[in-house]
Amino acid sequence: MSVSQVMGPVQELRHEMDAPGPARRKLSELDLGDVFKEVLELDTGRVRRGIESILAVVARSIMRGEGFRYVVPTRSASNQMYVEELDRIVLKDKTSSRAFANTGTVRKVTIMTRIMGLVWELCNKGIHVTKRDLFYTDVKLFKTQNESDEVLNDVACMVGCTRTSLSVVASEKGIVIGRVRFREAGDLIDCTRMGVGGKAIPPYVERITDIESDAEFILLVEKDAAFMRLAEDRFYSKYACIIITAKGQPDVATRLFLKKLRETLGIPIMGLVDSDPYGLKILSVYMSGSKNMSYDSANLTTPDIKWLGVRPSDLEKYGIPERCRLPMTEHDIKTGKELLQEDFIKKNPAWYKELELMVKNKEKAEIQALSSFGFQYLTEEYLPRKLAQGDWI
Amino acid sequence: MSVSQVMGPVQELRHEMDAPGPARRKLSELDLGDVFKEVLELDTGRVRRGIESILAVVARSIMRGEGFRYVVPTRSASNQMYVEELDRIVLKDKTSSRAFANTGTVRKVTIMTRIMGLVWELCNKGIHVTKRDLFYTDVKLFKTQNESDEVLNDVACMVGCTRTSLSVVASEKGIVIGRVRFREAGDLIDCTRMGVGGKAIPPYVERITDIESDAEFILLVEKDAAFMRLAEDRFYSKYACIIITAKGQPDVATRLFLKKLRETLGIPIMGLVDSDPYGLKILSVYMSGSKNMSYDSANLTTPDIKWLGVRPSDLEKYGIPERCRLPMTEHDIKTGKELLQEDFIKKNPAWYKELELMVKNKEKAEIQALSSFGFQYLTEEYLPRKLAQGDWI
Numbered sequence: 001m002s003v004s005q006v007m008g009p010v011q012e013l014r015h016e017m018d019a020p021g022p023a024r025r026k027l028s029e030l031d032l033g034d035v036f037k038e039v040l041e042l043d044t045g046r047v048r049r050g051i052e053s054i055l056a057v058v059a060r061s062i063m064r065g066e067g068f069r070y071v072v073p074t075r076s077a078s079n080q081m082y083v084e085e086l087d088r089i090v091l092k093d094k095t096s097s098r099a100f101a102n103t104g105t106v107r108k109v110t111i112m113t114r115i116m117g118l119v120w121e122l123c124n125k126g127i128h129v130t131k132r133d134l135f136y137t138d139v140k141l142f143k144t145q146n147e148s149d150e151v152l153n154d155v156a157c158m159v160g161c162t163r164t165s166l167s168v169v170a171s172e173k174g175i176v177i178g179r180v181r182f183r184e185a186g187d188l189i190d191c192t193r194m195g196v197g198g199k200a201i202p203p204y205v206e207r208i209t210d211i212e213s214d215a216e217f218i219l220l221v222e223k224d225a226a227f228m229r230l231a232e233d234r235f236y237s238k239y240a241c242i243i244i245t246a247k248g249q250p251d252v253a254t255r256l257f258l259k260k261l262r263e264t265l266g267i268p269i270m271g272l273v274d275s276d277p278y279g280l281k282i283l284s285v286y287m288s289g290s291k292n293m294s295y296d297s298a299n300l301t302t303p304d305i306k307w308l309g310v311r312p313s314d315l316e317k318y319g320i321p322e323r324c325r326l327p328m329t330e331h332d333i334k335t336g337k338e339l340l341q342e343d344f345i346k347k348n349p350a351w352y353k354e355l356e357l358m359v360k361n362k363e364k365a366e367i368q369a370l371s372s373f374g375f376q377y378l379t380e381e382y383l384p385r386k387l388a389q390g391d392w393i
Numbered sequence: 394m395s396v397s398q399v400m401g402p403v404q405e406l407r408h409e410m411d412a413p414g415p416a417r418r419k420l421s422e423l424d425l426g427d428v429f430k431e432v433l434e435l436d437t438g439r440v441r442r443g444i445e446s447i448l449a450v451v452a453r454s455i456m457r458g459e460g461f462r463y464v465v466p467t468r469s470a471s472n473q474m475y476v477e478e479l480d481r482i483v484l485k486d487k488t489s490s491r492a493f494a495n496t497g498t499v500r501k502v503t504i505m506t507r508i509m510g511l512v513w514e515l516c517n518k519g520i521h522v523t524k525r526d527l528f529y530t531d532v533k534l535f536k537t538q539n540e541s542d543e544v545l546n547d548v549a550c551m552v553g554c555t556r557t558s559l560s561v562v563a564s565e566k567g568i569v570i571g572r573v574r575f576r577e578a579g580d581l582i583d584c585t586r587m588g589v590g591g592k593a594i595p596p597y598v599e600r601i602t603d604i605e606s607d608a609e610f611i612l613l614v615e616k617d618a619a620f621m622r623l624a625e626d627r628f629y630s631k632y633a634c635i636i637i638t639a640k641g642q643p644d645v646a647t648r649l650f651l652k653k654l655r656e657t658l659g660i661p662i663m664g665l666v667d668s669d670p671y672g673l674k675i676l677s678v679y680m681s682g683s684k685n686m687s688y689d690s691a692n693l694t695t696p697d698i699k700w701l702g703v704r705p706s707d708l709e710k711y712g713i714p715e716r717c718r719l720p721m722t723e724h725d726i727k728t729g730k731e732l733l734q735e736d737f738i739k740k741n742p743a744w745y746k747e748l749e750l751m752v753k754n755k756e757k758a759e760i761q762a763l764s765s766f767g768f769q770y771l772t773e774e775y776l777p778r779k780l781a782q783g784d785w786i
Contacts, residue, residue, distance in 0.1 A: 127626075127769065128621070128625055129618075129622070130761075136763075137764050137765055138716065140716030140717075171640070175565075175593045184587070184588025189588060194580060195582060195600060195601075196577060196595045196596075199587070199590065200587075200590040200592060201590055202590025204589055208588075224564045225522075228596060229522070233520075324529055366529065368523075371526045371530050375518070
């Protein structure tokens, strides 16, 4: 089978897709009224001014004799909604008031004020820190990192920006290799020349500019073991693609990077995950966002990821030996049944069918199960056949 | 303070050090008799021939009517010893016999035979796989990954090579940035041009060749938060260094990479870890190896790492605020006291004193505690002052 044959279905898919550029609908374009809140990526100048306005409002409230209080958007599940037209979770308009003169909220208000001061300083200096750094600037006040992290999300909602815009980043986990070149903080990075280890995806996606690529698709891999196989075999040399992994649960930096690639290049994304509920959850985090950061979902999510494999129906189709399938635990089955109720599954009949099959057969399999046919079966047989047949959903 | 002033003590230290090249004593050079076993890095041809010899011995044993059995070096703690002259843990000469015709060992013998067959195949193909891939080639036989991993270590000891020589690698975690250039699988990698995210350290260190550097020292950082600060501030531009992190517990790939840099460049290594027993344990794994892979210690360990910081005495010296110090838990104190008994601490009076101080004050602090003086205190004050004063032990 020649490479051009193999890539046929991928190219067709690509032509069906929108042209490069941000093609997704915005919340403001929908006729849903003012009840939903979404945040934007803001530059440091605008974040600083946002914080200043919040404090100006507070100051006026104090002057009026109405006290020191913040109005904070509620981020609980009851205030979240999945919007089908957008294919992501957004926040509804419920807010709560946090007063300094209230024993129940005085700590939160103090923490919030301190965090806003620190973020203002970061924006002023133009540097980034981790959530851990932030926590350590005042351990006695924050007590646990969980508290400063929570308030950080509140502050992002109040300012109306992403958490990354606050210059506070999570640690980096993701790696990338393959047919893409970009500038990172000015340095030219060519991901076809990154040996076998790949390039670490930076925590500050806004430092990435001038993205260029001749890739036909992005291969999004759940685990680093599969990534290593693909990298060592230089899979991207034969099949023009960009290979990315977040090594398990997707981190914010990898999600932002994937989204940026998708919007710049407009090429399809193929997901390669374990055939278990957890693999699907990982795809869903890339596509619809996590509940915890739903306010930020527009900036973090990349809808329309194709589920290439490993799918429950592959176990029969590719004859994965019984000994490499694992029985699903009670907890797996419960998670699978819960996923069947999720909107992102229900709206995609092919996905629903696969998940139903998984829960019915009570069997799961990791990507590594393909190694039972030989260590290079993944790169030499499974993926080429899937791509040539257009076998994704 | 000028940069040359700052680098003075580092340069002096470097001149005191040995010239580049493998300067460490070998086990065979010591007058300890034949009781100790160490493994070597072998190429795939020699590993294949090693496996073939083991099976030839087995075949002859069967032909003589003495049955199918393997002689396996014992890897338990009772067969391990710390050798001061080498500054690492080695295996003593105890072995055990595993017979196929014994219900207690038949499974181990079967697993061992299967693993040797798989490793032979990998060496023949010249590819690498993860421990997880290996496990998945025969789930029903191996049952848990722990079993195939254990046998893999046994096979390495039997062949007399490192686990990495078996072409089975752990997943990659480490990243590097700074003043070093090398070829990785032929690609030229310049770590001064890796943006802010750095380069992922590859799992196959033997693919790294042509290392060149003008660095004066290697800065070994425990956590990625500190790494990110150093990378964003391009610390290596002002202070000629190579910055490495394994993001917590050191993985095999990062340890091999560090060792290779040290042996090629012959420059000092400065460790920057949390001021707690866990930080010291991390330094000890880089220096003396972990008990679990003691047979491989010569190939994985890099002795003579300097403890730059954060040291217990720094908490007073740099006036780390009370609120950023954390009380040690019972478990921390117990671990600290156990460490005081370890050879690698006892043989270094300055380290012993610091650890004693930690256990006495029952206080710990993370690298991030330095953020309480400002987010860039680490790169602009703490490290420059330490380096200028030669404040390492």
